[in-house]
Every structure is written in structure tokens, then in C-alpha cells.
Amino acid sequence: MTVEKKKWFDIKEEIHAKILNKTYPPGEKLPKDSDMAIEYNCARTTIQRAMRELAQLGIVERRRKGGTFVSQNRKAQAIIDIPIIHHEVESMNGTYKYQMLYKNIEPVPEFIEERWNMKSPKDVLHIQCIHMSDDTPYIYEDRWINTTVTPQILDVNLNTQSANEWLVKNCPYNEARVKIYAINADKELAKKLKINVNEAIIVINRTTWINNIPITTVRLFTKPGYEIISS
Amino acid sequence: MTVEKKKWFDIKEEIHAKILNKTYPPGEKLPKDSDMAIEYNCARTTIQRAMRELAQLGIVERRRKGGTFVSQNRKAQAIIDIPIIHHEVESMNGTYKYQMLYKNIEPVPEFIEERWNMKSPKDVLHIQCIHMSDDTPYIYEDRWINTTVTPQILDVNLNTQSANEWLVKNCPYNEARVKIYAINADKELAKKLKINVNEAIIVINRTTWINNIPITTVRLFTKPGYEIISS
């Protein structure tokens, strides 16, 4: 019973296997689609489906007129999940709590202005809060929100609902950029996270845009031992 | 001249826009493909192409018989690049150097065995080396290699070529998992990276497999200030 359900998938796997075992070594030109279609006894469209997936994975490169080639230097990538903190805590059987520490309308700080690439600086909403798991500080959040895009958030009671959750539900984004780095907790941060001064913590710095308009920039200071895991 | 070249792309964007502006709010059921095809005056295949992309992005969910729905809780993801250190250093106009510090055949350490999920522990190649930019330590690498998969690496002169580069070229992988966390540099690590004890550094822990057979696990200890950036 070699019933083939997803021919394009099988073809993808078979070509991938041939690349892995060096039947098609790196840099090698693959047969053109129409020949592959004959070889695999299928329509060219089906070959294209398989090839598109391989190209998306960076395993092959396709060029019009040029043909299809096995990638020379496949760049390594990882897809990581950016947590919705509330869910993350509860998935670890913790009790999630959240506390607003600071909320104010402020002029755009310089490093945000630079990141947002805005010509006309305006005031932004600056929020600092702490996310807790079982009454233990879990993540400290420092966020700037572009209120020209989402003036509604000014009317939201952010003591009961975190800005993150409100934004996720009410302000979808087009584009996101993330920076991850490590810092030694300074005195202030150590106090907020109830950890020792100088402990190493991960910072996740994330900015989202919608149609090239910045929505929010947030820095998440995770507690020591926090791990970011690829999916 | 409203010549449409990539109709599926435009349709994707238009539907996405309608989701963003709440014409289709979260949870909403979208019209079925065939109706969409009539609405957009195209073939159902073209609607499917657009929908497949939206589904891959997690913006909509598709179920046979059920239909297509706007996702309720879009999980945030980021794609990060795992650097080829050699290239990374040179792209920053640094001079790349590399030095082997330790190389030995050892029994599988317990935490690797666990990560590799191997039943029959065997010996592995354990390598420690330092990557430098302009003669300054840049990344310290601690790597275990499953030599049952790649016995050839035992014959490679790893003083001139890093194990990483050899593996990239000669041992493709199927699957990779990454963990990122922060640690305080201990005395030994501080000495190797020529940094102060307790400085916060990022650790990138990465394991690759081919057809479920583990190839290598590596821990990259980056120098302070190192940033992982999404693409």
C-alpha cells in the first residue's frame, strides 16, 4: 500500500535526502523543474510546491533563468517563541499576578526615537510593571507605547490588565524586531526582581510596528535562570 | 497601470488588512475559499495560496469541513540567526582567529546523554575552543560531537579549521533545538574570555540532529555585550 497522499511532500523529502547524502552536493545545479516533473511523474506545479518549501528553508536557491542550486552556506536559524507571560506562568502551574509600578506620559526618550525612526517626536506612554509567579517576581517589564496609534489605551485600566495583553488583543502588528542580550542586574533592578545585585539576567528587547508605524517597544528583564527555547 | 503581478500576495495583504482593522475580528469565520475566489475574481487555487501563507504565519487557522478562522491568540515568534562566527566577525570588519584549547575522546556526559536521548552511551569527541576578533576573545565554544555519525571528523585537523565550519560543510542536519540563557562568568570562563568574573554573558546552547540521530551539542559563551538579533 504505497498510497501517496502528499506527493509534493514526498518529493521534497526525497530531494532533501539526496542533498543530505551528497547526491546533489552543495553548489550543484538541480535539473530544471520540467525535467524533475518527468522524473517524478508529476505536474511541474507539484515540483514547484516541493521546491518552494526547500527554498523557504534555505536548502536550495532558485533563480529565474539560472536554475535551482543546492545552497552553499545554509544559514542557521532558530524560531523562538516570545511568551505571553500570563500563559507562560500558568503553563508552569504558577499563579500569575501582575503589578503596575509606574505609568506616565513622557517625551520620547532618545534611544526609543532612534529605534522608532520617527521624525516628529511626540509624547509616549511609559509603563513599568512586574509580572509574578506565585508571588515571586518573574519578569520586570519596561515599556513605551506610541499613543498616537493607540490612544484608546489611555482609557484602559492597566491595573487589572497588563498593557501587553491589551495590545495583543487590540493592536495587531505587522512587523516585529527582537534583540536579546545579557546584563548584570543593577541595584534597582535587583530590588525589583528580588535578586542579588550583579546576577546575570536575559533582556528581551522587542519593538512592533504596524505598516511601518511603531506601536510599542518593550524590554523584558527575566529572572535569573530564565531560558528562551526554540520551537 | 494597476497591473497585478502577484495576485495571491495582494489578496493575502488585503485579507490581512481586513483582519487587522477588525473587518474580520479574532475568532471570526472567513468565507469559504470558493466564495472568496468569486469575491476576488480568481481561481480557488489562488485563494489557497494566500490563505496558506496566512495560516503559516499563524494569522488564520484552517480546518477541513470547519472552515477558516481568524486566530484568537496569535503567538508571537521571532526568527533569530545563529551566526557562523567566522563570518560574523568579518562582517564587523574584525580579523577572525580561532584557537583550539582542548580536544579529547570522552564518555558521554550525563547532561548530553539526556539531551541526545541515546540508549547506548558511547564515547564522544569533546572540544573546547576560543573564537577571536582582532585577537580579543569573542566566543568560547564547548562542543560534543557524536563520532558514530561523523567518524571522519577525527581525521580533520581542527587546529586550522573549526569543528563548526567542518560540520556545517560536511554534516548537514535535519533538526535543531536552541536554548538561550544568561550566566555570570565564573573564574575559569572569565579567564578564557578575558573578562571580569561575574560579568553577565549569553549562552547559546544548540543541538542538531539528522534523522533523529544527534550530531552535536554546542554551548557558545559570548562575550559581554553580545546581542542576538531577529532577522
Next chain:
DNA sequence: CAGTGGTCTAGACCACGCA
């Protein structure tokens, strides 16, 4: 069982980019 999305086809035309 029936409705919806998933796959496949054969063929057409287009667009890019190498010669």
C-alpha cells in the same frame, strides 16, 4: 454523510536575468 479545505493536473502566460 456532506461540506470544506488539501492536493494534483495540464496548460497558459509572465518576468526575470544570463548570454
Next chain:
DNA sequence: GCGTGGTCTAGACCACTGT
């Protein structure tokens, strides 16, 4: 120019799953 991949179509059949 012309060869290759990219897109699109109209229609067929399949596979999953809600009712």
C-alpha cells in the same frame, strides 16, 4: 533573445471532520 522559474486557471478528486 530566450531559458528558467513564478503565477494563474479551471477542473477533478481526495481527506478530514463536524453534524
